[in-house]
Amino acid sequence: AQKVTQAQTEISVVEKEDVTLDCVYETRDTTYYLFWYKQPPSGELVFLIRRNSFDEQNEISGRYSWNFQKSTSSFNFTITASQVVDSAVYFCALRDNAGNMLTFGGGTRLMVKP
């Protein structure tokens, strides 16, 4: 069975601080896909990144960066110089190779204060 754990339920930072959201996953598949989604108060899940299990390169996109470590089954997400608009709930998710379903973590609520 697949499992995703986001141990931080809520994080509060002041604008311009850096913040890292943790994600730990469990799967028996050798090929799998990891995702991060952002959920603003409107409710829609906004896709941020997909990472394939066979590609351990870290990725940076503007203020966002992701650290994928297969050895520790972690896929952490860092926001540099946080902004108020980053306030949302962030979900880490895991998908198997068959592509049938996403397994989500419980989410981390990020509050960025001005």
Next chain:
Amino acid sequence: DAGVTQSPTHLIKTRGQHVTLRCSPISGHKSVSWYQQVLGQGPQFIFQYYEKEERGRGNFPDRFSARQFPNYSSELNVNALLLGDSALYLCASSLGLGMANTEAFFGQGTRLTVV
């Protein structure tokens, strides 16, 4: 291009009633999935449909059913509503199954309240 659209956006139903939620995927996407998100939790997988056939089912009772139409739109039906069915129901569309370089795009959801 339009994204994933869901209707209605909000709904209030009484215990025991039946509800139908609708989803139109992104143009060109043939796979639709449904998720239930209870307040304060992550989304839970309910169903996946591809080319009008059910390709995956989560751990939900038989009161939940779905179907996909020839135009790839989908309906989620829930019978004999319980208070615990109150949640945000999310629809996601993707190009297909088992495609490595693809992701699911979500609609804004239908917020169902059962009273």
